[in-house]
Amino acid sequence: MKKYAIHRRFKQLAIGALFSTIALVAMPACITQHHPQETGSHAGQTPKKADKSSTSSPAQNVPMASDELPDVTHQPDEKPLLRLAIISDMNGRYGSDQYDSEVVKAIDMIIEDRPDIVINAGDMVAGQRNKLNYRKMWVGFHTNVTQRLLDAKIPMAQTPGNHDGSAYPRYANEREIYIDEWNTHKPELDYVDDANYPLYYSFTLNDVFFISLDASTLDPLDEAQYTWLSQQLQNNPTSHRPIVFFHVPLFPITTIKPTEILRDNRLHPLFAKSGVQLVITGHQQAYFPAALHGVIYLHAGALGGGPRPVRQNDGIAPKTLTFVNIYKNNPPYIDSHLVNGENGKHFNHNLLPTYIVFGNHILPRVDISLENAEFARDYMISPHMPKIQMLTLIEALKANDGDWSRIPSWTPATAPQDLSNTAIDTVPDTVVDSAADADPSLGE
Numbered sequence: 001m002k003k004y005a006i007h008r009r010f011k012q013l014a015i016g017a018l019f020s021t022i023a024l025v026a027m028p029a030c031i032t033q034h035h036p037q038e039t040g041s042h043a044g045q046t047p048k049k050a051d052k053s054s055t056s057s058p059a060q061n062v063p064m065a066s067d068e069l070p071d072v073t074h075q076p077d078e079k080p081l082l083r084l085a086i087i088s089d090m091n092g093r094y095g096s097d098q099y100d101s102e103v104v105k106a107i108d109m110i111i112e113d114r115p116d117i118v119i120n121a122g123d124m125v126a127g128q129r130n131k132l133n134y135r136k137m138w139v140g141f142h143t144n145v146t147q148r149l150l151d152a153k154i155p156m157a158q159t160p161g162n163h164d165g166s167a168y169p170r171y172a173n174e175r176e177i178y179i180d181e182w183n184t185h186k187p188e189l190d191y192v193d194d195a196n197y198p199l200y201y202s203f204t205l206n207d208v209f210f211i212s213l214d215a216s217t218l219d220p221l222d223e224a225q226y227t228w229l230s231q232q233l234q235n236n237p238t239s240h241r242p243i244v245f246f247h248v249p250l251f252p253i254t255t256i257k258p259t260e261i262l263r264d265n266r267l268h269p270l271f272a273k274s275g276v277q278l279v280i281t282g283h284q285q286a287y288f289p290a291a292l293h294g295v296i297y298l299h300a301g302a303l304g305g306g307p308r309p310v311r312q313n314d315g316i317a318p319k320t321l322t323f324v325n326i327y328k329n330n331p332p333y334i335d336s337h338l339v340n341g342e343n344g345k346h347f348n349h350n351l352l353p354t355y356i357v358f359g360n361h362i363l364p365r366v367d368i369s370l371e372n373a374e375f376a377r378d379y380m381i382s383p384h385m386p387k388i389q390m391l392t393l394i395e396a397l398k399a400n401d402g403d404w405s406r407i408p409s410w411t412p413a414t415a416p417q418d419l420s421n422t423a424i425d426t427v428p429d430t431v432v433d434s435a436a437d438a439d440p441s442l443g444e
Contacts, residue, residue, distance in 0.1 A: 097140030122161025
């Protein structure tokens with residue numbers, strides 16, 4: 001066992017040095033914890049095991065860091081309570097009122113599918129720059145998206161992106177335009193609290209509670225909005241776990257602008273404690289479904305300019321449209337489709353890394369437990385290894401005290417999987433002068 005401990009420590013030091021190149025400002029400290037209610041855990045400190053004896057919060061009734069996670073990419077036989085379509089980051093070049101063909105295709109697919117609601121994670125127009133014609137841009141968006149969905153009688157709930165109506169003071173004028181545009185185009189929903197619409201608000205649909213937040217900057221939610229959010233979650237008017245959506249995500253899933261995250265350490269523990277089942281975000285323009293302490297974090301891919309590859313997946317940057325089924329007795333079913341290239345082709349989640357590493361933090365793919373992701377990182381098991389092989393290798397290492405030499409068919413050098421020939425649509429060219437890629441003022 002001493003040999004095992006030394007070997008494991010060597011692996012930890014090696015992998016720690018490998019992934020310590022990115023320094024993130026105010027990364028949520030709770031991401032490396034094994035339970036959202038524990039405090040005092042930080043990078044390099046061994047977190048305590050979750051206390052499974054307590055049943056005081058809804059979040060404790062769902063999988064935390066176990067080997068058995070629900071398969072959210074498998075559609076159960078149960079009839080869904082409702083079906084969501086998720087769109088995000090549809091803008092293009094600064095000031096443009098035109099939209100890429102993938103945006104048009106996505107709306108075509110939504111109208112054909114007829115979900116119960118469209119969740120729009122923000123960046124609808126190409127703003128956040130002075131002397132742009134914002135009214136013209138909003139006419140373009142409403143023509144290409146809002147009105148088409150309205151004509152099809154499919155409601156859309158939106159959240160402000162940084163290019164739509166940033167909360168930074170210098171963008172106060174375009175923020176006022178955003179407010180006016182969405183008060184004019186306010187969807188007919190069963191609102192629980194719309195006093196601050198269209199910045200943040202809540203509603204119910206088919207006995208599911210939705211909360212939209214104003215996360216259009218990198219700053220933590222102000223006290224008024226955070227208090228409101230806490231009260232909304234505490235007073236969930238439905239019998240099902242809530243869904244929260246906002247623009248800037250909590251975790252960096254791309255290597256491009258990795259510090260552009262919502263710097264609010266309070267949110268993930270609050271979501272887990274309150275039993276939130278799904279958090280939908282945009283902004284980083286990459287598709288990655290993750291899970292942490294029972295909360296599914298769905299990072300929506302971009303439909304507009306500048307889609308980006310997920311960390312550890314350089315070169316794979318598809319434009320995606322995602323549908324999610326919400327059930328009474330089953331976890332959500334996530335069904336993502338490629339929009340660029342072969343229109344409507346199902347996206348294979350196994351092409352995504354099984355876990356993402358940034359600094360000393362780790363974010364597992366939605367079907368991988370935190371425990372297994374951490375083990376894979378510590379033993380340098382490639383995130384590109386297929387899930388079944390990875391789990392088999394983890395079990396073999398655990399059974400052999402973490403000693404690679406006892407597993408002759410596996411070594412760290414042979415673990416990575418080559419994805420260079422993967423049959424998937426890629427987007428090699430990025431729109432350089434686009435609102436989607438040039439955010440110099442976002443983190444001011």
